[in-house]
């Protein structure tokens with residue numbers, strides 16, 4: 621695909637590209653919008669530098685791609701229920717997203733994409749890694765792909781809401797869980813392990829360590845060995861890219877065909893982001 625309105629510069633072999641020539645605070649026209657969409661489909665995660673976005677402009681950009689999600693667990697930004705503050709203060713020990721995952725996969729209709737905007741970043745550290753789940757699927761053996769073809773897996777939000785974990789009691793972390801979400805009641809949904817992306821038509825692997833608990837019809841113990849293999853396989857280094865944030869960078873990833881991992885390697889420093897999460901469709 622050639623681009624007429626934006627410049628697209630891949631940052632790794634597997635996925636990820638920096639986009640130049642667009643100001644996301646402006647009302648982008650249809651031609652630019654469709655090139656951004658194309659760049660997202662081709663690169664799975666796209667990055668923009670030096671953007672100056674108010675919360676309303678951030679939400680307006682997200683709304684071009686779909687309706688916005690209000691996170692069921694985290695406390696939102698004051699006055700902006702659709703904005704999730706992703707915040708780590710210098711004294712915090714925990715961040716959010718420090719395991720390979722795709723956002724809110726426990727919902728019946730999980731997210732299509734997340735748009736994260738950096739207000740303040742550490743001097744170094746706090747990078748985010750992404751992994752291409754088309755490649756993860758395509759590089760499995762034929763036998764494994766056939767076995768997984770008709771299987772589904774159970775996804776649960778318990779890692780976020782179960783009050784037995786310190787983070788869920790709001791200890792050591794500044795991105796807070798709502799009081800009413802601290803409950804043993806789980807949001808549970810089942811999704812295909814091999815999902816077909818509705819826009820690209822490509823198949824990808826759709827299980828993640830944070831939210832997938834077991835295969836449908838099997839116990840957690842029975843599921844664990846194969847899930848562990850799939851988690852490790854899904855994050856092989858050659859399927860990944862790593863993004864170094866700067867103040868006012870934006871990352872926009874497709875949650876349907878990627879996983880990501882937020883590194884917690886900047887003790888004593890502050891990292892402050894805003895996330896807008898675009899709703900998606902039920903995986904098929």
Ligand SMILES: [Fe+2]
Nearest residue numbers: 717722723880
């Ligand atoms: Fe995330």
